[in-house]
Amino acid sequence: MWFDSWSDIVRVLLVGIASYAFLIVSIRVSGKRTLAQLNAFDFIVTVALGSTLATILLTSDVAFVEGIVALSLLLLLQAVVAFAAAVSRRIRKLTTSAPTLVLWDGQMDEAALLRQRIARADVEQAIRQSGTGDLGTVAAVVLESNGKLSVISREHLGDASALGALRPSLT
Template sequence: MHLYMEIILRTVSALLILLLIAKFHGKQTVSNMTFHDFATAITMGAIAANLAFNEKVPVKYLILCLVILSLTSVGLSWLSLKSTIARKWISGSPTVLIEHGKILDDNMRKLKFTLDSLNQSLRQKDIFDISQVDYVVLETNGRLSVKKKEEYLNVTRKDLKLRSSKSIFPVELIMDGKILEKNISENGISKDWLLSHIRKKGKKIEDVFYAVKSSNGKLYFDFYHDGIAAPVDKE
């Protein structure tokens, strides 16, 4: 029993320490993973796994390793901010894959980036015809940035000389059947006004799964019982 409790404590500790380190590094590191971030994450994962299951290595040594690795990672991030040369070595640099509509096969070969991978990534950006593409850049986080040719760009309201309407950030009002009092008070929304709209739909607050005031000022409701007899479930 003592052995099981020790494994549980070590596993939970490993997870909490990794969450703390991730929070310390910030959201940008998690969302934009570069070479440096990838190597750091793999190493931290290995150390955390040993912290959880390897009883032969003392906990204090593993925690020390995580702290040192985290500080080293932060130091490298700081260095990459101060030096362009260091940034290219630590995080890598963007690579152009298509220029003026022409595929740069030499760059593709250097990156071991196949045409299948290129086409798949373009399809994920709703581009099914490569002839529509002017520029493609593979960023340091492994994602593609795409610029279409002029004739295939989407028309904007400015192009049509239409007046843009003012929009606001959506405000969540109800979640899981509970009113979000802080959101209501901070945005000057009347609770009575919200309740009146719920009553108009013949519902109570407890019936509302989610409610939000959208960017155009309209209310969106989703109820627990939506009246869908046979919902589609794709496995």
């Protein structure tokens, strides 16, 4: 239980270094999307990469090359789905949740908060973190597809064009 053999330790060290180096190079090659703020799809791929790396390191039944193929497959699938989502609205809707307006013109949208399972206190916290203490000075708060809350002050709302598809629901 505490120690099996030095060869197992050496295997973990060698495979770990090689796998880590491969993963770093692969992530750099696969582009910034891999390291971007995570939506649900990216989160799943990240967890799968971590799980695969752990399996490569700790399971001697998995050969190093098999592990590299598994890591490569995950990164390739993420790149293919990310590209498909960039060019296809239907794929984007399947892989990325739409942003949700949770506050407009200083008023919380209680129905949206309930649908998204967000507490009013979470929105208030995001507003405070933006440096604002008065809901009346907040034009909009949007729950983004990555789970972050974007706070837009009245001063910075402009024509609200950054709200995109959310704009029709603002009237």
